[in-house]
Amino acid sequence: TGSARSVATASHLAISEALQRWAFLAVLESPAAGAFGFADDSSSNGMAAYPGLFRRQARILARTDALERHTVVSWWDGRLPAERAVAPFPGVEAVRIHHNAGPGEVIILFRRTRAGYVYGYAAGTTLVAAMHKAAIKLAQAEHVLVAHRAKGALVSPANFFERRVLFFAGEEGAELFGRRLLARQSKPPRPWRTLFDGEIPGPWARWATVWRCCVQMPTDEY
Numbered sequence: 001t002g003s004a005r006s007v008a009t010a011s012h013l014a015i016s017e018a019l020q021r022w023a024f025l026a027v028l029e030s031p032a033a034g035a036f037g038f039a040d041d042s043s044s045n046g047m048a049a050y051p052g053l054f055r056r057q058a059r060i061l062a063r064t065d066a067l068e069r070h071t072v073v074s075w076w077d078g079r080l081p082a083e084r085a086v087a088p089f090p091g092v093e094a095v096r097i098h099h100n101a102g103p104g105e106v107i108i109l110f111r112r113t114r115a116g117y118v119y120g121y122a123a124g125t126t127l128v129a130a131m132h133k134a135a136i137k138l139a140q141a142e143h144v145l146v147a148h149r150a151k152g153a154l155v156s157p158a159n160f161f162e163r164r165v166l167f168f169a170g171e172e173g174a175e176l177f178g179r180r181l182l183a184r185q186s187k188p189p190r191p192w193r194t195l196f197d198g199e200i201p202g203p204w205a206r207w208a209t210v211w212r213c214c215v216q217m218p219t220d221e222y
Contacts, residue, residue: 003140012051016208020049023200023210037196037214045069046213047200055199058211063197064104066213068123070192071099071106073222078186082108085127089135095181096127101192105130109138110177115149116169117177118142145169190218 002013024044027033037046046066050058074080075097087094087109095108107130108121120138124130145165148155157163167173196214204210 001140003136005136016049016051019204019208020044020047020210023047023049023202023204026202027200035196036198036200036212040195041214041217045217046215047210048212049204049208049210051208053209055209055211058199058209059197059213062211062213064123064125066215067099067101067104068106068121069222070101070215070217071097071123072108072121074099074189074218076180077219077221078183079189079218081185082181084181087135088131092135092138094131094134100189107131107134109134111138112174113142113145115142115145116166117174118145119168119177141165190216 002010002015002017004010004013021044024047027036028038028042033039033042046062046069048058048061048065050061071080075082080097080099082095082097085094085096085107089109092109092111095110097106097108099106104123104125105127106121106123107127108119109131110117110119118138118141120134120136120141122130122133122137124133148157148162148166157166168177193216194213195216196212198212199205200210200212202210
């Protein structure tokens with residue numbers, strides 16, 4: 001899937017996401033998985049695809065994705081401080097997470113809707129860029145939640161990602177999130193340790209450069 005302000009950008013993002021997923025699934029099930037950091041982190045954290053031969057852009061996007069996941073998990077584990085920020089969107093609240101992993105801003109946006117609580121988090125080169133990326137993810141999350149609620153009892157969550165979304169959309173999950181917002185940093189931060197930073201070669205390279213920046217996560221509890 002791809003979400004953006006314009007149809008053309010959303011289409012390109014969806015294509016890149018599909019190529020990234022292709023590379024992820026193909027390599028994860030291959031003997032070479034360990035060479036790309038999947039023995040340490042078997043998720044798609046830190047992966048990005050960019051059309052053509054723009055290797056530098058793919059690398060930037062991969063690092064941004066790794067920063068986003070590493071920072072949010074660190075904060076939730078009590079290893080990083082955060083503060084409320086002003087969101088430039090009506091009815092939306094924002095949290096800015098402070099990290100020690102180099103350049104980049106990480107933002108969490110959240111709001112209450114008729115379908116439940118929705119969240120969007122993102123990293124960006126600037127605070128404004130991170131805000132707008134998180135807003136797109138927030139809108140995407142709300143769209144998916146509304147569509148799920150509309151199906152009622154006809155469908156049940158298929159995997160732990162969907163169960164997690166539904167849990168935090170409810171009152172119990174929102175209360176847990178609220179308690180985390182009020183809590184202070186209680187553990188030392190884990191250093192940014194790169195396990196792999198490079199291109200993942202394969203047949204997808206005909207259309208896009210797939211890059212992975214795999215860093216050691218602060219905890220596996222996420």
